[in-house]
Amino acid sequence: MSDPIDPTGDxxxxxxxxxxxxxxxxxxLMTLAAYAEGRLADAEAEAVEAWLIHHPxxxxxxxxxxxxLGAAPAPVPLPVVRAARTLAPSAQRAVWPQAMRWSxxxxxxxxxxxxxxxxxxxxxxxLIDPGLEDLSVEEEVFL
Amino acid sequence: xxxxxxxxQGPYARTVVVMTDQPFTAADLxxxxxxxxxxxxxxxxxxxxxxxxxxxxxxxxxxxxxDVADLCQDVFLRLCKDEYRLLRSFDPTRASLVTxxxxxxxxxxxxxxxxxxxxxxxxxxxxxxAMAVPPDVRERVEIPxxxxxxxxxxxxxxxxxxxxxxxxxxxxxxxxxxTIRSTHHKxxxxxxxxxxxEGDGRAATTVQPGRRS
Numbered sequence: 014m015s016d017p018i019d020p021t022g023d024x025x026x027x028x029x030x031x032x033x034x035x036x037x038x039x040x041x042l043m044t045l046a047a048y049a050e051g052r053l054a055d056a057e058a059e060a061v062e063a064w065l066i067h068h069p070x071x072x073x074x075x076x077x078x079x080x081x082l083g084a085a086p087a088p089v090p091l092p093v094v095r096a097a098r099t100l101a102p103s104a105q106r107a108v109w110p111q112a113m114r115w116s117x118x119x120x121x122x123x124x125x126x127x128x129x130x131x132x133x134x135x136x137x138x139x140l141i142d143p144g145l146e147d148l149s150v151e152e153e154v155f156l
Numbered sequence: 157x158x159x160x161x162x163x164x165q166g167p168y169a170r171t172v173v174v175m176t177d178q179p180f181t182a183a184d185l186x187x188x189x190x191x192x193x194x195x196x197x198x199x200x201x202x203x204x205x206x207x208x209x210x211x212x213x214x215x216x217x218x219x220x221x222x223d224v225a226d227l228c229q230d231v232f233l234r235l236c237k238d239e240y241r242l243l244r245s246f247d248p249t250r251a252s253l254v255t256x257x258x259x260x261x262x263x264x265x266x267x268x269x270x271x272x273x274x275x276x277x278x279x280x281x282x283x284x285x286a287m288a289v290p291p292d293v294r295e296r297v298e299i300p301x302x303x304x305x306x307x308x309x310x311x312x313x314x315x316x317x318x319x320x321x322x323x324x325x326x327x328x329x330x331x332x333x334x335t336i337r338s339t340h341h342k343x344x345x346x347x348x349x350x351x352x353x354e355g356d357g358r359a360a361t362t363v364q365p366g367r368r369s
Binding site for chain 2: 093
């Protein structure tokens, strides 16, 4: 039958024993996932459990991962999905060509404005003082 | 096929149900990490539900004030960071993507909770052992390697350190409660036999602080 859990003697003995147990390095998430699914070899599983002795709170993560396997699809707020879709590195890379397109458009606008200004200045100069040009021509002819 | 259905969940909360009826196999993962257009979108549509559920579990337990949507974005960012470096580490021969993603999501959420939130725990939720007067642990007891298996030690840790009952411990380890009771019994028997056999030798195996053997 069930073994009575002694709240005093056995607990104190365990707490003193635990201090002497070595703590192995933290397993990676892939190993923990394999442990959750029971796919590890005995030696690997024991290494994970030796680590879990010192981090029993991680068992909640493992239990959640185990139960997620057969879980029904959960509803997700649409903004979460939409925001996640924009995070792909390819989408991030696409930002640069878009910036290039805008830069080209801006440069074209500046160029057109500059050329238009120059043409306007030339036209205005010829209209304001037409005699000056005629005079110089006449002088050239006379000379 | 990934099926999307529109609906309403709660007032003014538009939701989309993401079906995960087909596993995201290694064949699907290769185009994703290669940056094939549309692959990331398919991945998000299939596994947003898994990630959202995992994050929501952490938030409900640890930090109800944190925004689940923000934490989900953290998880997706972590997955696609550095040209999918984390996703590239997934090995489909060792575990399923759903299990692995749940661990990634919970680990990311817990990191954020630890960094930005000081959790408040209800009084009743604190294990009795954590509130009790700390045991006299000035003495450390050495046991020979192999006296307890890691599983036996883990069961003792769950029962005595986390104050779980056998049924709760069984759920954490994915076994039945009777296995927990049996493992607990065997572990205690081994410890008692060891120290009983040593008799006065128990004192000899006691290590004072600062005098590690």
